[in-house]
Amino acid sequence: MSERRVLINLRGLLTPDPKQAWAVDRIPAAALALEGGRVTWLGAEADLPAAWADAPRVDGGGAWATPGFVDPHTHLLFGGNRSGEFNRRLHGVSYQQIAAEGGGIRETVRATRAASVAELVDLGEARLRAFRERGVVHLEAKTGYGLELEAESRLTAAYAELRRRGWSLDVTLLPAHDLAPEFGGDAEANARAVAEDWLPELVRRHPGVARFCDVFVETGVYSAEQGRRICQAGQALGLIPRIHADELSWTGGAELAAELRAASADHLMFCSAAGMKAMAAADVTPVLLPGTTLFLGMRDWAPARQMIEAGCRVALATDFNPGSCPCVDPLTILRLGCLQLRLTFEEAFTAMTLHAARSLRHPDLGHLHPGARADVLLWDVEELLELVYWVGEPYRPRFLPA
């Protein structure tokens, strides 16, 4: 990967500008100079510096080049699926009602607890390949379908193995994804077990694997106060919080994320105006998951425009999981970002690249300015806007040869 090469013959190149919140460079007839797996120069092919005259060429075939997508919120590893429950929901039973009956997340927990590390790794690889062929070059992946120490530990071990195999992913510990059946609804005791026993033990057993911790702050799950204690326990272990916040009702999750200087607050369909301001001031990235709103049949789209007006750098993600969004397709999310969250194409693209990477603290992902990882996607379309416009078209990007 150390060789120098120049990507030429591009119809154009589109990349967010990492020095600005929402600026996008659109360069017709572009070229991209690469060295050591990194971008070193971008511009119009006609302006390529003389120093690159002799470098080997890679023919872009007249495609549009963009940075790869970054997905900052997935529940990548779980056993089974919930297609049976899905049909019940289509027939009027609510997500919360199914959960109250012991289904929902708990059903996935039963299937995940029964899976070995090797089975989880196989599932993970197949899903990572599916993300990759759709243009996702890096993603965040949560534990959370174990809900007890040993199963959470197997999930963490499976993520460690996927990283060892070369997959580009950040791991988030989410043993507080729901109330564990063993605690009989005692959220307080469950939160204590997560904060005092499970998180420290997971970090001790799997040093250096997880960068983030997460908690589902929601009515009937963990309160903001319990979420605070779980996140603070994670912070004491060197983990950076991300929070499932204000998804089904307002619970002060965005405000909590700001108070803790979390990397992100995610979902936010019921975020308050004060929460938006607080996130902007504390540099918390709102990670919006419109696929979940769609799949849950809700109409409460997260107020993305208001967040941008409040000064937030909004990111978009799939929320890939078996219950509320079994979707690995970044184009579906890009389309929902434009069509339902009312983002412009450039904003939605920036939210799925630069700001997604920012929420994961990766300054070298999500753009193609000098220093960026050379994760370039090549799209065979006349105009990039077609990726959204031809709704349902299963575009697949091409990648640079290794």
Ligand code: NIG
């Ligand atoms: O992000 N909110 C909690 N977790 C998931 C849903 C999990 C499930 O239904 O399996 C989410 O929407």
Ligand code: FE
């Ligand atoms: Fe989620």
